[in-house]
Amino acid sequence: MEATVKIFRFNPETDQKPHFETYTMPVESTDRVLDLLEYIKGNFDGTLSFRRSCAHGICGSDAMRINGRNYLACKALVKDVGLKIKVEPVLGLKVIKDLIVDMDPFFEHFRSVMPYFVNDEPPPAKERLQTIEERERFDDTTKCILCACCTTSCPSFWANQEYLGPAAMVNAHRFIFDSRDRAAAERLRILNDQFGVFRCHTIFNCTIACPREIEITQAIGELKNAISTGALE
Amino acid sequence: MMQTRVVPQRGFNLDYIMFIFTRVSGLSIVLLALVGIILAMVMGARTQMDLGTLMRWTFFPNPNHVVNSDIPDVTLGWANAYWSTMQFLLIFFAFTHAANGLRMIVEDYVNRGVGQLLVRGFFFLLWLFMLITAIFVVLSS
Numbered sequence: 001m002e003a004t005v006k007i008f009r010f011n012p013e014t015d016q017k018p019h020f021e022t023y024t025m026p027v028e029s030t031d032r033v034l035d036l037l038e039y040i041k042g043n044f045d046g047t048l049s050f051r052r053s054c055a056h057g058i059c060g061s062d063a064m065r066i067n068g069r070n071y072l073a074c075k076a077l078v079k080d081v082g083l084k085i086k087v088e089p090v091l092g093l094k095v096i097k098d099l100i101v102d103m104d105p106f107f108e109h110f111r112s113v114m115p116y117f118v119n120d121e122p123p124p125a126k127e128r129l130q131t132i133e134e135r136e137r138f139d140d141t142t143k144c145i146l147c148a149c150c151t152t153s154c155p156s157f158w159a160n161q162e163y164l165g166p167a168a169m170v171n172a173h174r175f176i177f178d179s180r181d182r183a184a185a186e187r188l189r190i191l192n193d194q195f196g197v198f199r200c201h202t203i204f205n206c207t208i209a210c211p212r213e214i215e216i217t218q219a220i221g222e223l224k225n226a227i228s229t230g231a232l233e
Numbered sequence: 234m235m236q237t238r239v240v241p242q243r244g245f246n247l248d249y250i251m252f253i254f255t256r257v258s259g260l261s262i263v264l265l266a267l268v269g270i271i272l273a274m275v276m277g278a279r280t281q282m283d284l285g286t287l288m289r290w291t292f293f294p295n296p297n298h299v300v301n302s303d304i305p306d307v308t309l310g311w312a313n314a315y316w317s318t319m320q321f322l323l324i325f326f327a328f329t330h331a332a333n334g335l336r337m338i339v340e341d342y343v344n345r346g347v348g349q350l351l352v353r354g355f356f357f358l359l360w361l362f363m364l365i366t367a368i369f370v371v372l373s374s
Contacts, residue, residue: 159341185240192244194340198252227249232238 003027003078005036007048008088010095018095020086021045029079033066033087037073037099050099057211060147063090064099070149070209090152092161106148109164113172113190118183134179141174141219143212150206150216162195166206166216169197173219177232184232192227200224251333258326265323269294276310292327294319295370317371324367332360 002024010018023040034055041048053059055074062073065088067081078085093101119128144167151157151165172191176184191197197220206216226232270278270291278287282299289298296312335356343349 156341179238184238188240189244192246192249194246194248196248198248199337224252226240228253230240232240 001027001029001083003036003083003085005040006084006086007037007040007098008095009048009098011047011097027078027083029077031078032074033064033071033076033078033081033085034062034073036078036085037087048099049097058145060145060211063147063149063152063211064088065090065152070153072147072149072211075211090148092152092154092158093148101152103148105161106151106165106167107146109151109168110146110171113164113168114183114187115168115171115175117175117178118181118186120182128180130179137179138174138177140214141170141177143214144170144174145212146171147211149209149211150214153205153209155203155205156199156201160195160199163199164191164193164196166200166220169200169220169223170214170216173223176223176226184226188223188227191223197223197227251336255330255333258330261326262323262330265319265326266291269319269323293323320371321367324371325364328360328363328367332356 004022004024006020006022008018009015009021023044025036025039025043027036032055034052037048037050037052041050050064050073051061052074053061055062057072057075060072063070064073065071066073066076067084067086070090071081073087087099089095089099089101093103093106096102146167148167150170151167154163154166157163157165169191172187175181176187200217200220202217202221204217207214207218210216270287273282273287273290273294278290282290286298286300289295294311294316296316299311336353339349339352339356343352
């Protein structure tokens with residue numbers, strides 16, 4: 001069978017504005033959209049630019065908008081997206097070339113929530129222990145691979161790039177609810193900013209887009225609750 | 234067994250307060266409208282009002298909204314402190330809820346600086362004007 005792939009193209013050195021180009025190629029239903037992009041780059045146009053690395057849904061490099069929804073191209077199969085495929089860069093971030101966007105604002109927000117372990121207490125002889133329940137508390141949010149599918153599917157982020165976005169909050173959640181960490185108060189103060197958690201309008205796009213199936217809206221709800229009550233339950 | 238940890242000093246800001254307020258006001262508007270419509274029914278709305286009048290009463294229970302040419306003194310019993318308070322609360326919740334929505338839209342879509350400050354100021358004054366007008370209408374009816 002044949003698929004028609006319409007791809008967003010933009011080269012800032014030659015193009016005044018972006019345009020779409022369409023390619024037709026033989027496909028299998030189990031092909032991934034990433035395979036199609038590789039095919040186009042190898043057979044039709046070597047200048048097509050996109051990020052990819054592991055190609056197995058772990059590195060989070062190839063987030064893009066496929067048929068109007070954010071996916072990792074390496075996890076989106078032809079049988080799931082159909083034979084008419086439209087591929088665009090993710091929204092809300094500046095396009096550098098074709099499907100490549102500037103991820104700097106995204107990582108700035110990520111860094112702003114202190115996404116690292118903080119504990120100045122002297123460590124015990126062996127290790128900082130944690131019960132199974134305490135570890136399970138933040139298990140979901142440890143799965144984030146920073147692909148930006150969630151943040152760039154969020155209308156609040158499209159409207160205002162100062163908004164921290166779901167990915168930064170997911171990573172804040174991962175440490176705030178870690179019983180070994182001691183910087184929860186500081187992170188909650190950062191999240192309780194004008195463009196912090198309360199800009200989330202529970203639209204659920206992030207939860208739908210997440211390729212790791214993290215319950216992002218629930219995590220953000222737990223952060224709002226923690227700010228309101230002060231309890232890290 | 235997992236222990237509950239408590240985090241102090243989280244701080245307040247406008248967005249946090251308005252986040253709570255929008256939830257409280259949203260629920261209150263529905264509740265006040267329900268109370269208004271139920272009490273209007275109890276007070277004879279079924280025979281004294283048409284549907285449009287009943288809806289106007291529900292969302293702004295002002296005696297002027299009770300229209301029935303067959304009964305000249307129809308507003309008797311509808312103009313008292315209880316309904317005045319109901320009117321004011323509905324107006325306050327609805328306009329403050331709406332003004333906060335406009336504030337967020339302005340913050341999202343108007344570039345930071347003098348322009349944003351002016352637009353925000355305009356919506357703040359509009360909100361204040363609407364509340365003062367509402368108080369005037371409520372007290373004078």
